[in-house]
Each structure stands twice: as C-alpha cells, then as structure tokens.
Amino acid sequence: MSRETVGYGLFFRDPCEIKKHRESLLLLGKMASVGQMAGGVAHEINNPLGIILGFSQVTASQLSQDDPNYQSMKTIEREALRCKKLVHDLLRFSRVPKDNSFxxxxxxxxxxxxxxxxxxxxxxxxxxxxxxxxxxxxxxxxxxxxxxxxxxxxxxxxxxxxxxxxxxxxxxxxxxxxxxxxxxxxxxxxxxxxxxxxxxxxxxxxxxxxxxxxxxxxxxxxxxxxxxxxxxxxxxxxxxxxxxxxxxxxxxxxx
Ligand SMILES: Nc1ncnc2c1ncn2[C@@H]1O[C@H](COP(=O)(O)OP(=O)(O)O)[C@@H](O)[C@H]1O
Ligand SMILES: [Mg+2]
CATH class of the missing domain: 3.30.565.10 (Histidine kinase-like ATPase, C-terminal domain)
Incomplete structure (x- = not known):
C-alpha cells in the first residue's frame, strides 16, 4: 500500500485523498483571508451605521408618538442597533487573539x-x-x-x-x-x-x-x-x- 506524507505528517493512502486535502488547504487559506476581510468590512460599516443610528434617534426624539413617521424611525433605530451588535461581534470574533492567556x-x-x-x-x-x-x-x-x-x-x-x-x-x-x-x-x-x-x-x-x-x-x-x-x-x-x-x-x- 503506498503512503504519502503531506507536510505536517498526516498520512493519506490514495491520490484522490491527497488532492482533496490540498483543496482543503487552499480553502483554509481562502477562509483566513475572508475572515480578515470580514473584519475590515465590519470596521467600514461601523461609521455609516453610527450615522444612521444617530440621525434616526434624533429624528425619532423630535417626532410625537402619533406622527405617521414615528414608528418607521423607531424601526430604523432598532434595526441599526441590531446591525451594530452584529458588526461588534464580528469584529470581536475575527480579531486575531493577542495571546493564549486564560x-x-x-x-x-x-x-x-x-x-x-x-x-x-x-x-x-x-x-x-x-x-x-x-x-x-x-x-x-x-x-x-x-x-x-x-x-x-x-x-x-x-x-x-x-x-x-x-x-x-x-x-x-x-x-x-x-x-x-x-x-x-x-x-x-x-x-x-x-x-x-x-x-x-x-x-x-x-x-x-x-x-x-x-x-x-x-x-x-x-x-x-x-x-x-x-x-x-x-x-x-x-x-x-x-x-x-x-x-x-x-x-x-x-x-
Ligand atoms: N451536529 C451535527 N450533525 C450532523 N453531522 C455533524 C454535526 N456536527 C458535525 N457533523 C459531521 O462531522 C463532519 C465534520 O465536521 P467539521 O469538522 O466541523 O467539518 P465541516 O463542518 O467543515 O464538514 C461534518 O462534515 C458532518 O458530517
Ligand atoms: Mg464545521
């Protein structure tokens, strides 16, 4: 039975398996860069999101509750807050951990x-x-x-x-x-x-x-x-x- 080693000492038996693992490695590299990009994009989204949130809060506070636009403003505010939380979590998650401390x-x-x-x-x-x-x-x-x-x-x-x-x-x-x-x-x-x-x-x-x-x-x-x-x-x-x-x-x- 032929055996081949791939870099870090894993053994695979057939060429198909080796090809699959090479593809996985490529994909892993791609995922790492997508992760980095997600962090960057999340950063970029943060500023415009802050503006949307700020204006919707100010506008809502200036409208009386029975104004026809009040509910729409509150909905924009709520959804912008949800995005902000998501962006925050994405940034935290994609951040490269500084250390392995417990x-x-x-x-x-x-x-x-x-x-x-x-x-x-x-x-x-x-x-x-x-x-x-x-x-x-x-x-x-x-x-x-x-x-x-x-x-x-x-x-x-x-x-x-x-x-x-x-x-x-x-x-x-x-x-x-x-x-x-x-x-x-x-x-x-x-x-x-x-x-x-x-x-x-x-x-x-x-x-x-x-x-x-x-x-x-x-x-x-x-x-x-x-x-x-x-x-x-x-x-x-x-x-x-x-x-x-x-x-x-x-x-x-x-x-
Ligand atoms: N909750 C689950 N229900 C069914 N299958 C699962 C579950 N978790 C893991 N698996 C199986 O374990 C395999 C390996 O999972 P994982 O190491 O996370 O790799 P991946 O998700 O990339 O396939 C999956 O492909 C799937 O077959
Ligand atoms: Mg998985």
Whole structure:
C-alpha cells in the first residue's frame, strides 16, 4: 500500500485523498483571508451605521408618538442597533487573539456574546435557537475567544445538519456526571451522525459536506481547544433525530 506524507505528517493512502486535502488547504487559506476581510468590512460599516443610528434617534426624539413617521424611525433605530451588535461581534470574533492567556470566564456570558453571530445564520435557514443558560454565572478558567470558536463551530455544524429547519439548543448546567465541572451543550434536531462517521468526525479534513461548504477542520479545532483546556467532549446522536455535543470544563477555583 503506498503512503504519502503531506507536510505536517498526516498520512493519506490514495491520490484522490491527497488532492482533496490540498483543496482543503487552499480553502483554509481562502477562509483566513475572508475572515480578515470580514473584519475590515465590519470596521467600514461601523461609521455609516453610527450615522444612521444617530440621525434616526434624533429624528425619532423630535417626532410625537402619533406622527405617521414615528414608528418607521423607531424601526430604523432598532434595526441599526441590531446591525451594530452584529458588526461588534464580528469584529470581536475575527480579531486575531493577542495571546493564549486564560482568565476566569463566565460560560453563560461567553455564549451570550457570540449569540448574535449564531442567530444571524440561523434566521436564514429557519432554525429556531433556544438558549438554556443557568440564571447564575458558571465560571471556568479559559480563553474566552477560543471557547467562542468552539460554540460557533458546534452551532454552525448543527445549523448545517438542519437544512429544512429545526431547533438548536445551546445550554449550560453544573455537570451531572463530573464533580466540579460545568457542562455546555449544543443540541440539534437535525439529520444525526451514523456510528461509522462518528469515529471520523474529529479527524482533520474529514467532511461529508460539498466542496466549498466544509473544510473538515471545525471539530478538530474544537477538540484541540478543549484538550488545551483539560476538558472533555461527549457526543450523542441518533439518525434523523438529532445530535448533542456536550463539553465539560472544570469549574474555576475547584480543586
Ligand atoms: N451536529 C451535527 N450533525 C450532523 N453531522 C455533524 C454535526 N456536527 C458535525 N457533523 C459531521 O462531522 C463532519 C465534520 O465536521 P467539521 O469538522 O466541523 O467539518 P465541516 O463542518 O467543515 O464538514 C461534518 O462534515 C458532518 O458530517
Ligand atoms: Mg464545521
């Protein structure tokens, strides 16, 4: 059996596989530049958005509430605010993390901060997003930006698994199985993952999606980040019923 090595020591058996992985690498480079561009575009949008918001607020404040234009102005204001939040989150997410430092992170807050990015995508696909966060903070020692990447990757996969719509639950709870741990789960009502495929989903470049749609890097990144955090990932899936990924992280200050 012939084997070839590609740069960083991964082994692939046949030329087709090598071609596919080269394409994935190209796509990865393209995605990185799209990410940078998104950051730049978000910056550019910020200023005109500020002007739209400012004028609509001033105009609305000068109109009486029964003026026929009042509701329109309030709608412009509300929608501009929504865009501003989205741009803000996009900027935060596309920012290259300065360091890998860990700090005390409230998992609930971390999820709320990337929520608008998830909702922006779910709305285009008829997926209802349901937050099931504990009312009190659940703190872990973590890198905030990396944990957001985990949530966004899991949520993106969940949305991809529900092309005809469905429900996406993102929740937290004190772990029921591990002492002094916090659970974060992302659950969907999508197509599910077969047993054979479950064994491969964390492999770098493994994807079942069409070229251009999947890189197969999302879950390998999730795994790397969670390993870095000393956490655990569990997966439950049933074909045509849905999938749940549960991440367990040690509670901050727990011995
Ligand atoms: N929630 C999910 N439902 C169904 N399949 C999933 C889900 N999450 C991951 N998968 C499967 O795992 C594969 C690998 O996921 P990932 O590493 O994120 O790469 P990509 O999303 O680029 O394909 C996906 O192609 C898909 O087959
Ligand atoms: Mg993915």
């Amino acid at each position: 700090e005390i992170v409230d998992v609930n807050m971390m999820i709320k901060e990337c929520f608008s990015l998830i909702e922006a995508r779910s709305k285009t696909t008829d997926v209802e997003v349901i937050q099931e966060l504990t009312p009190t903070p659940l703190t872990v020692n973590a890198n905030d930006n990396q944990l957001q990447q985990v949530v966004i990757n899991l949520a993106n996969n969940a949305i991809d698994a529900m092309p005809h719509g469905g429900q996406l639950f993102i929740g937290t709870r004190p772990s029921t199985t591990r002492q002094n741990h916090v659970d974060l789960y992302v659950k969907d009502t999508g197509e599910g993952i077969s047993k054979e495929i479950q064994q491969r989903i964390f492999d770098p470049f493994f994807t079942t999606k069409d070229a251009g749609k999947g890189t197969g890097l999302g879950l390998s990144l999730v795994q790397e980040i969670i390993n870095n955090h000393g956490g655990h990932i569990e997966l439950e899936s049933e074909m045509n019923r849905g999938t749940t990924f549960t991440i367990s992280l040690k509670q901050a200050n727990a011995s």
